[in-house]
Each structure stands twice: as structure tokens, then as C-alpha cells.
Amino acid sequence: MIYLIIAFALWVGGKIFFYNPKAIEESLAETVAATLIVTVIFFVLPALFFIDNDEKEEAVKKVTLTVTDRVEKETTGLLRFSDGFTQKFHLSIGDEEWRIVKKGDKIQKLIYSNGECEYTPVFDESPISE
DSSP states (O other): OHHHHHHHHHHHHHHHHTOOHHHHHHTHHHHHHHHHHHHIIIIIHHHHHHOOTTOOOOOSEEEEEEEEEEEEOSSEEEEEETTSOEEEEESSSSOHHHHTOOTTOEEEEEEOTTSOEEEEEOOSSOOOOO
């Protein structure tokens, strides 16, 4: 919303500072084209960057899985779930929720209508920060 207000202020400022009625009368088509271009640049293109196309829809199905295997290598770890999926995570940075998952823990699999799946750990209690 703030961006739209700034763009509108720039548009009004441009009209005030560069307003030349004689030039507008002489080249009405160019003025309309310039106005459309400015509108697209200041309103449409930035709006495309702010639109969140990755909004997840409601999960169609929720499945509870079990961690069947956990393997740790130098900087990464692997978790294998009961459906055969393998989750890779980093031991040194980020992925705190996956680092504390052990063999036998429960995992929730969310299946969306478009076929995508999302795996999340299930905690009985909130995890304790290290």
C-alpha cells in the first residue's frame, strides 16, 4: 500500500512539474502512451514482484509417518521415512527442527491437491533450543 501511495505521489508530482497544456494538445497520443507506460512501470511491474504465487492451499490429506533411519555424515544428515522419502538436512546451519528428530519419531506428511507433499516433524512438546 505504501508503494502505491509513493507511486501516486510521483505521478502527481510529474503532472505538476512537467505539465505543459500546449504540448499535450499537440501530441495527445504520445501523452496517453507515456501515461500508460508510467502506470505499467510504477503500478503493474512492482505488483508482480509482490504477488505471492507460492501460497499453499489447504492440505487435502495428512499422513503420520515414522522415521525409519537416521544417518549423519560430516556436515549433513539424512532421515528416511516410512514411505521411503529421504529428507536431507544440514548439521551445522539452520534446519534446527530436523536436527533433533531421531529414529522412531513421528513425521507429518501433508499432501496437497496439486500433488505436492510437505514433510514436517511432529513434536509432543515444543522443542528446547540449544
